Amino acid sequence: MLYNLLAPLADQHQVFNLFRYLTFRTGGATMTALFIAFVLGPSLIRWLKSRQRGGQPIREDGPESHLLTKKGTPTMGGLLILIGLSVSTLLWANLANPYVWAVLLVTIGFGAIGFGDDWLKLTRRNSKGLPGRLKLVFQIAIGTAATLGIASTVAEPLTFGVAVPFFKDVLIQLSWFFVPFAVFVMVGASNAVNLTDGLDGLAIVPVMIAGGCFALIAYLSGNAVFANYLQIHHVPGAGELAVLCGALVGAGLGFLWFNAPPAMVFMGDTGSLSLGGALGAISVVTKHELVLAIIGGLFVLETVSVIVQVASFKLTGRRVFRMAPLHHHFEKKGWQEPTIVIRFWIIAIVLALIGLATLKLR
Template sequence: MFYWIYEAYGDEYGLLRIFSYVTFRALAAGLISMFFSFFLGKRIINFLYQLKFKETVRNDGPKSHESKTGTPTMGGLMIIISLSISVILWGNLNNLNLVLLFIMSLGFCALGFGDDYMKAIMKVKGGMRARTKFLISIILSLIFVYTYYNITGKANPNIQKGIVFEITDLFLPFIKGSVLSLGWIAIPFAILVVIGTSHAVNLTDGLDGLATGTMLFPTITFGIIAYVSGTPVTANYLNIPYLPGAHEYSVFLSALAGSLIGFLWFNSHPAQVFMGDTGSLFLGATLGMVAIMLKKEILLIILGGVFVIEALSVILQVGSFKLRGKRIFRMSPIHHHFELMGIPEEKIVIRFWIVGILLALISLSSLKIQ
């Protein structure tokens, strides 16, 4: 909204030029979304209590989790509402990729909300059928990928320092230039990235503040990468793909970081509210979509390493039990394994955050080491 005000009246009122600066709008977006998270937090929690949107804790998990039964879920609404207000206020909605990212994030949030509603209100054990949720995830991912490639251009060469690349090219961390042209394979590959990330974050959401805090670090990192990728001089200096308009994603990501910090205030141990699938599916899918838009799909494996480990622990556990009849971990995802080893929940969460910070620093170093 403020960017439109600048476009309409910027020539007449020079002071409005400040709304044209991405750095200012990104900072303002983060602060505003954080403010709304704090402001709406208690109100949304009370609202969820009144509607009886309460979490039912699995009975085969750690005994310490039994006390969490009845805690309001669907707290992801707090994140998405704060994010939406901030993006509408500070984002440049002339940027079609930003609008696409915003709309598709709402779509995955709606999918998670439907799953939470079936579990909390309709009392359907396990919520939405896995096949149904997976099918809808594929459809949403396909809509995003197809629309994104058509907006940006299926074969739109970008030239910088003699480097030519297409939107379907694949880039590797620490290596200059594209390494492979995916062609039509880029579509199923991108769908896999979005779905895989959304479910990995969903699996990580098992301890107070774990998914929220861990999600914060890749969000900030991608915000920085988005800004430099959309700035020609900086992109050329760092030998990374110059992506016109990508700096506007930093406004969205800053707003998301602010809403995560606000939500963490209420989600930290002992949690007053859980994000539910309403939050986790939307956050994971958003992370995957941003990785695709920034050409950082492979870097996401490093940056989102905590989510990768959580997902792999489940895959290995299920595979081992089906093939050998034996479990590798005491319980999966792996954070529950550490709990059953006797490590306090708060210590597990903080250690995972530390790992997330280290992975973020490694990911940022890849910008120059290539």
């Protein structure tokens, strides 16, 4: 909004020229989202506690320690992230950019699904919320709408193309199969982050790391000079998503202040589904869907551990891991929660650096 209001005045007042710079607005979005989270955090947590007398329902089949350490902690803290991210993006982004609205649709839409899931868990006082199939239907519907909007904006030959990392000229044309592929990326990323969200601070830091990486990717992809130099596909207008990524990082930092061990609040599905969906949608716009699997490799590992566990048990009756997702396996092995969280953060940083290396190694 500030860009649309103030950038046109730059010719009359030079100070307003700052709003033409993506880097300035990205920094502004980051700090605004952080400020909103700090200001709203305490009152929102008090409100959540007043509405959730018993806190988030804890899985009875989960690690035994959670019944003691996590009991009474309120959930739906993802509202704090959603408010900070949405308000900051609307304030600092170019609202005439269709990519901003497409990603916001996925972010807020998936967040609404997560909110409904969290609300049912609380009102029913058990760890089961919305039926899995119903959540999936809603996610697919929102993802399809966003994908069609993105595809109608991206110019040929990128419209239905999938770029391959490490290869500068490879663009796989999927035709209309691109729509289910893009929806799979958004829904898969959303649920992968959801599976990772099981320990204090475990999910939000890798999400911020991925958000920071995609802020850079969006900026470079949207800049013709840098895109040509790096030999990545130029997507005009994609740079505006750097502002949204900055807001994501700022809101995530603010949430982490309250989610740091021992957590005062959990993000719940409200936060995890929305953040994963946002990363998936941004990767679709910037044509870095496959790079997301590298940068977000930690989320992939967590998801694969669940798939392997379920498949092994159904086929052989035996479990590969002591418990899935993967972080629970290490809890069962006796690792302390801070140890697991910090080591997983390190893995996320390493994978992010590998993902960023694909921008140059071609």
